[in-house]
Amino acid sequence: MAFVDEITLKLKAGDGGDGVVRWLHEKGKEFSGAAGGNGGEGGDVYAVAVRDLSRLAAYRHSSSVSAERGADGQSKGKHGANGKDADAEIPVGSVVTVLEGARRGRVYELLKDGERLKILLGGRGGLGNKYFKGSRNTRPMQFTKGKEGEEARVKIELRMIADAGLIGLPNAGKSSLLNALTASRAKVGAYQFTTLEPNLGELYGYILADIPGLIEGASEGKGLGHKFLRHIARTKLLVHCISLEQTDILNARETVRRELVAHSAEMENKKEIVVLTKSDLSSAKQIKEIVGEFRARGTPTYAISVLEHKSISAFSKELVKLLKTL
Ligand SMILES: Nc1nc2c(ncn2[C@@H]2O[C@H](COP(=O)(O)OP(=O)(O)OP(=O)(O)O)[C@@H](O)[C@H]2O)c(=O)[nH]1
Ligand SMILES: [Mg+2]
CATH class of the missing domain: 3.40.50.300 (P-loop containing nucleotide triphosphate hydrolases)
Structure with a gap:
């Protein structure tokens, strides 16, 4: 396999799930209570150091790593599930430089096998109508959408750690x-x-x-x-x-x-x-x-x-x- 010692990767953290508008269903009562849950958090993106010097070559075929979107809120006030985090595996000793997007200009170094660093934050989940319920707002129709997860383009350079x-x-x-x-x-x-x-x-x-x-x-x-x-x-x-x-x-x-x-x-x-x-x-x-x-x-x-x-x-x-x- 060809030796690849520098690549660029697109990273995308998960968007937050949307809050929803739902109502409790009680017999004979319409809109008896706001019950729309909040959306789940989007997954974060981590860089993880692995002892595999050829790992970068694999990214030539799939040059993006994305975390999961949070699920939308549910009825009965339940939160949507959080999106799964994503790991971008890179060889130990790599230097990650953020070229574009969130945290532009930041430089991270992974020097130990198994080291795991959070690079991008997932979006927060939106709020369901249950959140907006109050003494004056007994039948809230409001909800908010989930926030977008962070996105970035990063350069990953391999610096071998040979003794x-x-x-x-x-x-x-x-x-x-x-x-x-x-x-x-x-x-x-x-x-x-x-x-x-x-x-x-x-x-x-x-x-x-x-x-x-x-x-x-x-x-x-x-x-x-x-x-x-x-x-x-x-x-x-x-x-x-x-x-x-x-x-x-x-x-x-x-x-x-x-x-x-x-x-x-x-x-x-x-x-x-x-x-x-x-x-x-x-x-x-x-x-x-x-x-x-x-x-x-x-x-x-x-x-x-x-x-x-x-x-x-x-x-x-x-x-x-x-x-x-x-
Ligand atoms: N007689 C003898 N020949 C050797 C010895 N070590 C290496 N050679 C020969 O020297 C030549 C070059 O060996 P390599 O190990 O490929 O040299 P290198 O420094 O890695 O060369 P590059 O990769 O081109 O920089 C080969 O023909 C080897 O067989 C030795 O101890 N004795
Ligand atoms: Mg040689």
């Missing part, structure tokens, strides 16, 4: 690493831009996100990765993958870091670790040297190969240990 983001140049081995660490089955290819949309995997309850490779100019829209930079802006940890095939490894790292910081300055201070990938293609001596250089700069650095299970399980343990402290 760690795998970043790096195209072909660095990011998807391969995600697959090796988690049960994910991201597509792997011996060419650039194999990953077109983010892949997620779970490692002992932590969510790892693998995004398309970043290239020079990504922050200005080059390549594919730029679209997803905002998704990793929220991760606690950047796992920077650099292939040992690169001739200038330090430079490869700087290229990607420049793009991150150009995208948003807060990336500068985000915790980053370096993972040198494809260690099977390099000599132990060369690896030791490069790891030493990065560590001397204060960057935790690891060398792995997806072909060497031991290197993966050792890194996996270190990664979980680190994630626990963040």
Whole structure:
């Protein structure tokens, strides 16, 4: 299914039911008493956070969510039933911005699974003629109609809540690493831009996100990765993958870091670790040297190969240990 990370939705709360004019029917008496009940309240519209990143894609087919109208009042003074509320399910981490209608300009964020926020209010029910009965108005003919429920058009943007983001140049081995660490089955290819949309995997309850490779100019829209930079802006940890095939490894790292910081300055201070990938293609001596250089700069650095299970399980343990402290 295509990865959809932004949609607009029409939301409509239920209208209130109308009040009605009714009379008690007693033998021999006409209009013996006003007995028209009030209308029910219209249903409210809520945004509800669900753990389903593909939820937004489903709205491409039905882009509106409406709550039920309240029922009209009834005879014998009975209220009409309230309309049912409606839930607009959106992925955890989404931001809801009201573009038009009631509460225009408001922004809501749903950060916890199951969080439920009222976005629109249903209309109040109208009043039946029983309500208007008084000592001077013994046979009221008045009633009021239900009020309209609120309506709005909202934009919903997905901001993934991954704990760690795998970043790096195209072909660095990011998807391969995600697959090796988690049960994910991201597509792997011996060419650039194999990953077109983010892949997620779970490692002992932590969510790892693998995004398309970043290239020079990504922050200005080059390549594919730029679209997803905002998704990793929220991760606690950047796992920077650099292939040992690169001739200038330090430079490869700087290229990607420049793009991150150009995208948003807060990336500068985000915790980053370096993972040198494809260690099977390099000599132990060369690896030791490069790891030493990065560590001397204060960057935790690891060398792995997806072909060497031991290197993966050792890194996996270190990664979980680190994630626990963040
Ligand atoms: N020898 C060796 N090859 C690897 C290793 N990890 C990945 N590769 C190969 O490197 C190529 C790129 O791997 P991917 O995991 O698709 O790289 P990526 O960083 O996700 O690439 P994009 O999605 O294009 O950004 C594939 O041909 C992989 O088989 C490794 O540890 N050793
Ligand atoms: Mg990939």
